[in-house]
Every structure is written in C-alpha cells, then in structure tokens.
Amino acid sequence: MRSAECAGAAGFSFAAVDGAELLRMVVRNVPVRMAMLDRDLRYVQVSDQFCADHGLRRDEVEGRTAFEIFPNMPERWGETLRRSLSGESFRAMEDVCERQGREPMWIRWAIEPWRGVNGQPTGVLIFSEDITERKRLEASLREREGTIQSLLETAPQAILAVDEKGEIVIANRMAAAMFGFDQEALRGAPLEMLMPARYREGHAGHRSGFAANPRRRPMGIGVDLQGLRSDGSEFPIEVSLSSFESAKGALAVAFITDITLRKQAETALQNSEKELRSLARNLLAVQEDERRRLARDLHDDVVQQLALLSIEIGKLASAAPASARQTAERLRLLQSQSLRVVSDVRRMSHGLHPAVLEDFGLSAALREFCEEFAKSHGVEVEFEGPDTDAAWSAEVASCFYRITQECLRNAIKHAKATRIAVKLEADAECARLEVRDNGAGFDAEGGRTGAGLGMVSMKERMRMMNGVLEVHSQPGEGSAIVARAPLTGGSNEAANFVG
Numbered sequence: 001m002r003s004a005e006c007a008g009a010a011g012f013s014f015a016a017v018d019g020a021e022l023l024r025m026v027v028r029n030v031p032v033r034m035a036m037l038d039r040d041l042r043y044v045q046v047s048d049q050f051c052a053d054h055g056l057r058r059d060e061v062e063g064r065t066a067f068e069i070f071p072n073m074p075e076r077w078g079e080t081l082r083r084s085l086s087g088e089s090f091r092a093m094e095d096v097c098e099r100q101g102r103e104p105m106w107i108r109w110a111i112e113p114w115r116g117v118n119g120q121p122t123g124v125l126i127f128s129e130d131i132t133e134r135k136r137l138e139a140s141l142r143e144r145e146g147t148i149q150s151l152l153e154t155a156p157q158a159i160l161a162v163d164e165k166g167e168i169v170i171a172n173r174m175a176a177a178m179f180g181f182d183q184e185a186l187r188g189a190p191l192e193m194l195m196p197a198r199y200r201e202g203h204a205g206h207r208s209g210f211a212a213n214p215r216r217r218p219m220g221i222g223v224d225l226q227g228l229r230s231d232g233s234e235f236p237i238e239v240s241l242s243s244f245e246s247a248k249g250a251l252a253v254a255f256i257t258d259i260t261l262r263k264q265a266e267t268a269l270q271n272s273e274k275e276l277r278s279l280a281r282n283l284l285a286v287q288e289d290e291r292r293r294l295a296r297d298l299h300d301d302v303v304q305q306l307a308l309l310s311i312e313i314g315k316l317a318s319a320a321p322a323s324a325r326q327t328a329e330r331l332r333l334l335q336s337q338s339l340r341v342v343s344d345v346r347r348m349s350h351g352l353h354p355a356v357l358e359d360f361g362l363s364a365a366l367r368e369f370c371e372e373f374a375k376s377h378g379v380e381v382e383f384e385g386p387d388t389d390a391a392w393s394a395e396v397a398s399c400f401y402r403i404t405q406e407c408l409r410n411a412i413k414h415a416k417a418t419r420i421a422v423k424l425e426a427d428a429e430c431a432r433l434e435v436r437d438n439g440a441g442f443d444a445e446g447g448r449t450g451a452g453l454g455m456v457s458m459k460e461r462m463r464m465m466n467g468v469l470e471v472h473s474q475p476g477e478g479s480a481i482v483a484r485a486p487l488t489g490g491s492n493e494a495a496n497f498v499g
Contacts, residue, residue: 023114027125036114038123041066041081053130074098084111084124094131106135158256162191166207169251178258180230191254196228210241210252227256236263281395281464288398303345310338361389362397363424366404370422373408379417381408385424392431392487399461400424400433400483403469406454407435407481415439415479426487433483444473458483 024045027036033053036045043061051058054069061069066081080090089112097105109128113121152159152172158179161170171186179186179194191207192200227237240255313335357365363385374381389397404422411417417439425432455471458481462469467485 033128033130035066035126036123037066037081037126039085039121041085041124043069044123080111081124081126084113085121087113087121089113094135103132105130106132158254158258160186160191160194160254160256161251162207162254163248163251166191166204169246169248170253175256178229178256179227194228196226196234199226207252210243227258235260277464280460284461284464298345303342306338306342306345310335310342313338357397357401358394362392362400363387363389365397365401366422366424369401369404370408370420377412379412380419382419382421383424384422386426389424389426389431392426396431396465396485396487399465399467399485400431402461403433403458403481403483404435406458407437410454411435411437411439411479415441417478429486431485431487434480436478436480438478441473441475441477441479443475444471444479 024036027034027045027047030047031049032047033049034047035043035050038044042063042065046058046061050056051061056069067073067078084090089110091110093108095107095109097107107128108131109126111124111126114123114125116122152170155172155174158175158177159170159172160168160175163169168186168189168191171181171183173183176183176186181189192203195203225237225239226234228234236259238257238259242253242255244251244253313331366385367383370381370383373379408420408422411420415437417437419438421434421436423434423436459469462483462485465485467483470482470484471479472482473479
C-alpha cells in the first residue's frame with residue numbers, strides 16, 4: 001500500500017458525524033462494501049454488501065476485531081488502520097490482496113477516521129470494492145491489443161487506419177517502409193500526402209463517400225492506383241478497404257500492396273508474348289514465301305516441261321505409221337499419264353500457294369478451291385462470298401484460305417460430311433468466315449480426340465491476326481467453325497480488336 005500516493009487521491013470523503021447511531025444506519029444500508037470500526041478496531045457495523053461479499057453473517061462480524069476476521073491481513077494494512085485512528089486518511093484506486101491457494105484479488109479502497117461529537121477520532125470507516133474482474137478485463141484487453149499490434153507490425157501489407165477527417169490514426173511498420181516515412185510521422189498526417197497531387201482532390205470526395213457508406217471492397221477496380229513515396233517517386237499499388245468502429249469513431253482501414261514487381265512481370269510477359277507472336281508471324285510468313293516460291297517453280301518449270309512433253313508425245317503418236325499401231329497406243333498412254341502428272345503438280349502448286357489469291361483475291365480463290373474440292377472428293381460444297389475483297393490484308397486472306405482448307409479436310413476425314421457450306425463476309429472493320437458441315441459432329445466443350453494439330457493451328461493463326469475462332473458442334477449435329485478478324489490482320493491498328 002503506497003500511502004504517499006494514495007493520500008489525497010480522487011476517491012471518497014467522509015464528513016464528521018455527530019450521531020453514531022445515524023452513522024451505523026448509513027453504513028448498514030449503503031449498497032457498497034463498507035465497515036465501521038471502533039478505536040479497538042472492532043467491527044461496530046458492516047454493510048449488507050460486506051456480509052454478502054465475504055460470506056459472513058452480521059453476528060459473526062460485529063464485536064470482533066479486523067485481525068480476528070482476517071487473520072492473514074498484511075501488517076501494512078494493520079499499520080494503516082492504526083495510523084487512521086490518529087486522524088490520517090488513506091486511499092488507493094487499486095491494490096492487490098494476495099490469497100492463499102487462490103488468484104490475487106484487486107480492490108479499490110479508502111480508510112478515514114470517523115469522529116465523535118468532540119471532533120476526535122472515535123474509530124475508522126473502511127470502504128472497499130472488488131475490482132478483480134475489471135483488472136482481468138484490462139489485462140485481457142492489453143493482451144489483445146498487444147496481439148493486434150504484433151499482427152499489424154508483422155503484416156506483409158501496409159495497413160493504414162484513417163478517421164473521418166482523413167487523418168492517419170494507425171500506420172504499421174510496412175506502411176512506413178513502403179512510403180518511406182517514420183511511423184510517428186505518419187500518425188496524424190493527412191492520407192492524401194501518400195498519393196500524387198493529381199489524385200488528391202478527387203480522393204477526398206471518394207473518402208467522404210466511403211465514410212457515408214462503408215463496406216468491404218477493393219479500391220479502384222479497373223484503375224491503375226499510384227502511391228507516392230517520401231522522395232517524390234510514384235509506384236503502383238492495390239488497395240482493399242474496410243472499416244470498423246473504435247473509441248475514436250468510425251475508422252476506414254486500407255490494406256495496401258506494392259505491385260511494382262507484379263507490374264514489371266506483367267510487362268515482361270506482354271513483351272515476351274509480343275515477341276513470340278512476331279516470331280510466329282515471321283515463321284508463317286517465311287513458310288508462305290517458301291510455298292509461293294515452290295509453287296512458282298513447279299508451275300513455271302515442272303508443269304511447263306510436262307505440258308511440253310505431253311504435246312510432243314501427242315504429235316509423235318499422231319504421226320506414227322499405221323504399221324506402228326502398238327507404238328501409237330503406247331505413246332497415247334504416255335500422254336495420258338503425263339497429263340495426270342500435270343494435273344497433280346498443278347493441284348500441288350495450287351495447294352502450296354494459289355496464285356489466284358494474289359491475282360483475284362480471297363473470294364475468288366475460295367470459290368475455285370471449293371469447286372475443285374467438291375469434284376475431287378465427290379461432296380457438295382457451297383460457297384457464298386463477296387465479289388471483291390480488295391481491302392483485305394494479305395495476312396487475313398492467307399489465314400482464311402488456310403483455315404478453309406483445314407476445315408474442309410477435317411469435314412471429310414473426321415466428320416464424313418457430304419455437304420459443306422462456306423460463307424465469307426465483311427463489314428467496314430471485320431472479316432468473317434463460317435464453315436458448316438453435316439458430318440458426325442463432336443463434343444466441342446470436351447474437345448475431339450485424335451483431331452491432331454489442325455484445330456490448334458487454326459486457333460494460333462487467328463490469334464496472330466488478333467482474331468477469334470469459335471467452334472460449335474454436338475455429336476450427330478454437324479459442326480460450324482466461325483473465324484473473325486480485323487481486316488488489317490495483325491497490324492498495330494488491330495491490336496485492340498475484340499471478337
């Protein structure tokens with residue numbers, strides 16, 4: 001018990017009472033723990049609350065000394081009681097009382113002398129209150145606050161709590177490190193100091209709106225948020241907002257993540273994807289150039305030579321004498337074989353790179369291909385397309401031509417189709433190709449087993465054209481392949497095309 005600290009502290013005051021009986025009545029009925037002792041420190045009167053708290057009857061207490069009722073009373077308390085008989089007053093807002101075999105009890109108490117009609121101390125009045133539960137709650141609260149503080153300080157995110165005035169109330173260690181400030185310098189500072197000047201005015205309005213309707217949500221969806229460090233540098237951030245009620249009123253809590261590394265990784269990935277697209281586009285361009293060269297060589301050299309051979313053989317067969325009938329028949333057979341070779345080589349040349357694609361455009365090339373495909377495979381192929389497609393880029397024309405080739409071959413090989421419809425159309429910006437068949441169909445959602453690289457190749461071609469490829473099919477209901485791409489193909493102008 002610290003007398004020097006307790007004396008004069010805010011607490012309880014007892015005036016001199018002339019009537020001892022009146023004082024006894026007050027002590028007995030006061031709704032707190034209170035006791036009245038005489039100069040021998042014997043209990044004269046105790047309150048009902050005193051009896052209830054100590055589990056004693058009134059007749060067990062009155063007339064006995066405090067040392068008899070509480071034999072384990074610390075000597076310091078006995079000394080305080082004796083000093084109070086000489087006129088001193090003592091108070092303690094909290095004191096601990098050790099109890100054998102039980103947890104300590106915390107009490108708030110006051111001891112003052114009560115005086116008789118002559119003004120001299122006649123005994124002492126003791127007030128005490130058990131504050132053990134309050135101390136337990138305070139300890140629990142301190143423990144929780146310590147735990148919360150530890151969580152704040154070890155959190156991998158920057159955490160800021162802001163009051164309704166926009167001032168920072170809580171700033172954890174990560175927030176200080178992220179923004180380059182001392183933690184104490186952040187507390188009480190305006191939140192807007194942590195963002196670029198161009199955002200501050202608008203953010204004040206957003207902050208007021210959140211205070212009026214607080215809810216847990218990410219901040220700035222679809223917007224690149226920027227933080228401002230103490231050195232004036234900006235950096236990209238992600239922010240999630242929440243709120244809670246505190247003793248200081250409603251607080252908005254921001255969980256902030258520095259996404260600089262992620263942004264750098266995304267940029268690197270985008271650049272890498274652009275490089276891969278460019279490489280794939282260049283490879284396809286080289287492939288098309290090589291096919292074009294092979295087609296030209298086959299047509300200008302091999303086909304011409306075979307055609308000349310066929311003509312010469314025909315002349316020879318016509319000029320053979322009647323006695324050389326067998327020779328003539330042999331020559332006619334050779335001529336027929338050479339014509340078949342010419343037809344096969346022409347078909348190969350056309351497959352490698354149809355000259356009509358460059359000479360007359362995609363629509364004419366597809367119409368010719370569909371007619372030849374129908375004849376060679378004995379199926380019905382219907383083509384519908386514009387009369388001219390001069391505005392289309394060579395990339396888109398070549399891409400659509402190859403996709404049509406692949407679709408028709410798949411329709412015959414895998415779907416066993418007997419009727420195929422090819423439709424080509426375009427508006428001012430977008431080209432569209434649709435190939436439908438009446439084949440066996442397949443589960444478009446689950447994919448088609450054994451389809452090879454054809455579908456992958458078509459999708460990759462469309463991706464490089466900044467286009468889309470849609471596949472619609474169900475088992476037994478045929479298939480539909482729809483390709484859409486900007487007329488400018490994979491150029492920069494088409495980078496934002498959305499199918």
